Amino acid sequence: MLVRLLILTFFVATLHGCGGSSDEGPELVPVSGVVKFDGQPLANADINFIPTETTAGLGGFARTDNNGKFELTYVRSGSGAPAGQYKVTVSRRLLPDGNPIPEGDETPPIESPARETLPAVYSDSERSELTAVVEKGGKPIEINLDSKGTLP
Amino acid sequence: MFRDITDGSSNTLAIGESTLEVANGEPNPWGYRGWVQTGVDVATSGINLWDVVSGSEKVGTLNSWGQAGSLHTGGCHFTLADGAVRFISENVNLTVLTRLATMADGNATQVP
Numbered sequence: 606m607l608v609r610l611l612i613l614t615f616f617v618a619t620l621h622g623c624g625g626s627s628d629e630g631p632e633l634v635p636v637s638g639v640v641k642f643d644g645q646p647l648a649n650a651d652i653n654f655i656p657t658e659t660t661a662g663l664g665g666f667a668r669t670d671n672n673g674k675f676e677l678t679y680v681r682s683g684s685g686a687p688a689g690q691y692k693v694t695v696s697r698r699l700l701p702d703g704n705p706i707p708e709g710d711e712t713p714p715i716e717s718p719a720r721e722t723l724p725a726v727y728s729d730s731e732r733s734e735l736t737a738v739v740e741k742g743g744k745p746i747e748i749n750l751d752s753k754g755t756l757p
Numbered sequence: 758m759f760r761d762i763t764d765g766s767s768n769t770l771a772i773g774e775s776t777l778e779v780a781n782g783e784p785n786p787w788g789y790r791g792w793v794q795t796g797v798d799v800a801t802s803g804i805n806l807w808d809v810v811s812g813s814e815k816v817g818t819l820n821s822w823g824q825a826g827s828l829h830t831g832g833c834h835f836t837l838a839d840g841a842v843r844f845i846s847e848n849v850n851l852t853v854l855t856r857l858a859t860m861a862d863g864n865a866t867q868v869p
Contacts, residue, residue: 631778632847656851663851680820682809710780730801 611715619673636677636739638746639669642723642757646673647750650697650723654728654737660689668708686739693716693735696728697722697747724754759838762860766838768867769860773797773825774810774833778818780808793824800855804833804847835868843868 636654640647650669654677656662665686667675677686698706698719706712706719725732727750734756737746749757762769775797777784785794805826807814819826827833833847838860845854849869856866 657853659850660852661848661850662808680806680809682812682814 621691622749626648630673630681631687633662633683633741634677634688634741635685635742636665636743636746638675638737638748639673640675640748641673643752644749646671647695647697648673651677652677652748653694653696653730654686654691654739655687655694656687657692657736660687660739664691685742688739688746691737692730692733693732693737693748694728694733695735695750696725696753697723723750724752726754726756762838763858763861763863767841768865769838770835770857771838772836773799774778774827774835775820775824776826776828778822779822780815780818780820783824785821787856797825798858798859799825799835799857800821800851803851803854804845805831821825827867837868845869 606730607695611670612734614722616718640650640652648669651674652667652669654665656664663680665679667677669675676684678684679686685700698714698717698721700719706717710717723726726734735748737748759766773796776783776844778808783856784792787796797812802820803819806824807816807819807826808818808820809815817828825833825835831848832844834842835857836842836846845868853866856862856864857868
């Protein structure tokens with residue numbers, strides 16, 4: 606009887622350990638927008654949306670095209686991001702020859718010759734004070750930056 | 758020191774699960790006995806953030822070293838500072854995970 610009880614206990618403990626979760630991921634809504642710097646469209650800027658408050662998910666990223674436009678990709682794959690509030694960073698790192706770092710380059714910044722060209726209040730994830738709200742059916746997000754580091 | 762865990766030892770993560778396979782390097786070795794070890798960062802990358810290969814997730818291969826993840830579906834295990842082991846869902850929001858990952862930020866957040 607004792608042996609049987611022990612076996613049962615073992616099974617219950619094992620089941621608990623591998624219980625897992627059947628939660629579905631958060632719903633993604635499309636997020637597009639434009640980045641301007643001193644009034645001009647900013648190309649090759651890397652954008653990160655970092656969830657704050659009770660916003661679900663792990664955020665999204667994008668790179669602006671030649672017209673400064675972007676469409677967010679969810680970090681777990683898929684386009685868009687969950688609705689909610691975000692801290693935003695906009696970074697534009699250039700190589701010594703003036704070219705932007707290749708999209709998706711994973712060289713750690715400390716090992717890369719590329720240098721940040723935007724003020725830290727836009728580009729640094731610890732210091733950025735840019736924010737955005739993602740809403741279902743929301744308008745394109747306009748991010749206006751300038752060389753003085755003014756916040757919108 | 759345990760007295761520094763002012764958010765409460767049952768509200769603070771101490772040890773987190775990670776996977777052997779990572780996309781961009783090596784996982785933390787057993788016992789964290791390397792020269793420089795990073796621990797597990799759950800506050801910026803969440804749980805089970807898999808490598809994304811051409812649009813789809815490569816489940817089981819973490820996006821980067823030093824991240825939390827497991828081969829269990831939907832989350833991973835953590836040991837709290839009081840010794841309890843909890844399974845935490847990968848869908849818990851980053852604000853809650855950040856509060857659990859910090860021991861003295863003033864937010865005594867319970868494990869969901």
